[in-house]
Amino acid sequence: AVVSTQSTGVVEYMRDFLKDVSVICSVMGNAREEEALKLSNIVRDGLLEMGSQLSAEDRRAVTESPGLRILTEGPLHVIRRKALLEEEATSGIITWYQLGRTSEDGGQLGRTSEDGGQPSGQAYTLYALTALLEHIIGTKCFAYLRTEKKLGYSAGCILFDTDDNLGFAFYVQGSRAEAGPDLMQQEISTLVTNTFTSLQNLAGTPEGAIMFEEVKKTVQEKILANAAHRNFYSLLSSLEEQIFSSKGDFEVVEKKVSAVQAVSAERLLEFYQKRFLSEERRVVSSQVYGSTHEMPNTLHEGQVLIEDMLSFREKLTEIL
16 A cells, blocks of 8 residues: 555645644744744645745745854853742752854864964864763762752753754752752852863873773763664654754764764863853853742842843844
8 A cells, every 4th residue: 555655645635634633833942922923824834735835935934943042252141030830939040051053163162273273173073072071070060069069959960952052051959948049050150160170180190081081982982872773763763853954964973973082181171161161151040039049139240130031132143
């Protein structure tokens, strides 16, 4: 039956099927109401007409992830809001560093002819640097924020890799009276600074060199393990991800492994300093205050409060 089926038959079946069902389109993400309606109409019309009426502009609007913009460099952008439920005691924080394109070769990190260095020229170097940092600082996040400082019952850090956009986040959630989101953020900043100092002290030592090579080996093994196809469905999902990605790359696994192998300890320190500690960082701290904690009305040095999210977003004109 499958062999004998013609494409025209599938199209006719789809048209008959779709005209008898209700089509509901839902748009999730940082989009204005008019943007969401536009995307919903494009998807709806595309389904009902089997894609034949989609213009090139409509196709770009659906596939190119509109609305993602570059944060302003330098300050820590702070978003504060109360929990939706008044009786909610738990508070939480996510501090997110915007790093750039997953497939970047690292040329934006300062290694240009102006300062005597050169970009690596190797794709996915930015991903490799972030993955190495995640492995190094990962256990420290939990041990410091939760175990040592007792800021909450949930704490950690994670690498975000979504449609070629790379980010790194620290998070804490808890209800201890003395540990609100303001203190959580201070301790996250302390952790970032202390970890950099520890890495600096290890750099150039025999012990540090051995540890760094072990970390690189572990991260490479993790990349390969995550890419392993346990069944046909897993393989199909992987292929679909690349086919429908705006940056489809069927050699992404090999390139990521190669990029990790090429990274030096010095390069990792430069990346860490520039993207997490210098005035070139792009970072936002989203803080939710439960009933246990009072929302402060002051800011610490280097922080900027975002009171109107839509107005702030409108000022970020450069699409990432």
